[in-house]
Amino acid sequence: MMVARRYYSWPAVALHWMAALLIIGGFALGLSMVDLPFSPQRIKYYSWHKWIGITVWLLAVLRLTWRLLSPPPLLLPMPAWQRRAAVATHHLLYALMLLIPISGWLYSSAAGVSVVYLGVLSLPDLVEANKPLAAQLKLVHKTLNVTLLLLVLMHIAAALKHHLFDRDATLARMIPFLRS
Amino acid sequence: MPIPRLIALPVLTLAFAAPTYAQQKLVPEKSEIRFAAKQMGVATEGRFRKFGAELEFDPARPEMARARIEVELGSIDLGNEDGEIEVRRKPWFNVDAFPKASFTGAGAKALGGGKFELAGKLAIKGVTQEVVLPFTVRQEGANLVAEGAYPLKRLEFKIGEGAWSDTDTVANEVLVRYRVHLSGTPAKR
Numbered sequence: 001m002m003v004a005r006r007y008y009s010w011p012a013v014a015l016h017w018m019a020a021l022l023i024i025g026g027f028a029l030g031l032s033m034v035d036l037p038f039s040p041q042r043i044k045y046y047s048w049h050k051w052i053g054i055t056v057w058l059l060a061v062l063r064l065t066w067r068l069l070s071p072p073p074l075l076l077p078m079p080a081w082q083r084r085a086a087v088a089t090h091h092l093l094y095a096l097m098l099l100i101p102i103s104g105w106l107y108s109s110a111a112g113v114s115v116v117y118l119g120v121l122s123l124p125d126l127v128e129a130n131k132p133l134a135a136q137l138k139l140v141h142k143t144l145n146v147t148l149l150l151l152v153l154m155h156i157a158a159a160l161k162h163h164l165f166d167r168d169a170t171l172a173r174m175i176p177f178l179r180s
Numbered sequence: 181m182p183i184p185r186l187i188a189l190p191v192l193t194l195a196f197a198a199p200t201y202a203q204q205k206l207v208p209e210k211s212e213i214r215f216a217a218k219q220m221g222v223a224t225e226g227r228f229r230k231f232g233a234e235l236e237f238d239p240a241r242p243e244m245a246r247a248r249i250e251v252e253l254g255s256i257d258l259g260n261e262d263g264e265i266e267v268r269r270k271p272w273f274n275v276d277a278f279p280k281a282s283f284t285g286a287g288a289k290a291l292g293g294g295k296f297e298l299a300g301k302l303a304i305k306g307v308t309q310e311v312v313l314p315f316t317v318r319q320e321g322a323n324l325v326a327e328g329a330y331p332l333k334r335l336e337f338k339i340g341e342g343a344w345s346d347t348d349t350v351a352n353e354v355l356v357r358y359r360v361h362l363s364g365t366p367a368k369r
Contacts, residue, residue, distance in 0.1 A: 038263065038265070043220055044220065044349055047221075112259055118221075119220050122221075129259070
């Protein structure tokens with residue numbers, strides 16, 4: 001019989017923090033690149049942003065697979081509404097990690113720019129170049145990202161609340177050096 | 181002494197009707213000059229909307245070929261307005277100072293199997309280089325169609341200077357594809 005673990009396994013921890021860094025980096029890059037004048041820097045930033053997005057998508061798939069193979073620790077005791085909020089936030093975060101890169105890829109295709117992962121792997125265009133559609137997809141990509149930003153802020157606030165106010169081991173489950 | 185009209189008119193008519201003076205003409209709506217380059221590994225394509233050409237080519241006598249092609253660089257079509265504005269500027273084509281690119285060549289060489297090549301001078305942005313343009317020829321209805329592609333190194337012509345000379349962002353090699361439809365018959369010289 002499998003004993004429920006207390007902490008996330010090390011692959012889950014590594015994948016979580018890799019995704020966190022890439023999401024923050026990709027988000028910052030996305031915000032700064034849109035205002036750049038047409039320049040080599042702009043072309044580079046857009047490419048890097050796309051590569052990061054594809055990587056986040058791959059990491060999300062990998063993490064979901066890993067969750068099946070190695071189930072995460074059970075939530076610590078907490079009020080039912082917090083439990084529901086935590087589960088809902090995690091589900092939405094996964095949904096957005098899968099949807100946002102696809103929305104960006106769709107937008108890029110509609111804008112007439114193919115995505116070549118890491119400058120090597122050519123991904124197929126999902127839709128034909130179409131300016132009005134590109135404008136709509138841009139809005140979709142942006143809206144999903146604003147939603148992600150709000151959810152991530154909530155996710156971080158909840159983790160800090162558990163650590164600083166509830167003083168439980170919730171955050172330690174994801175940060176090995178917090179474990180005593 | 182003025183030539184009597186009665187004689188001059190038939191002589192001129194004969195001159196224009198004679199196949200010896202027939203001219204080949206570019207059919208612009210069927211001809212195109214396109215190019216493809218890679219940006220961060222992503223293939224990007226474009227074309228020039230306006231170009232003119234004076235061409236003479238007889239597949240039976242390629243050595244008599246003559247070509248002069250002029251491309252209006254400002255007529256570039258990238259399908260992206262920001263890009264089009266940028267490439268007209270100084271670091272790229274500097275269209276204000278160098279509005280046209282040109283190719284001048286004479287005397288094509290037959291390579292067999294409908295393949296030819298034409299050596300000449302390619303001038304872009306004040307830089308002139310000797311190039312050899314390969315092309316194939318076929319007949320399409322009444323038109324003679326010549327098409328081919330030339331891999332141009334953009335930095336040899338200072339296309340994309342300063343920050344843009346970074347070939348990791350925009351590759352040095354630009355594949356220029358050309359297709360010209362010619363109406364009329366080649367002059368017999």
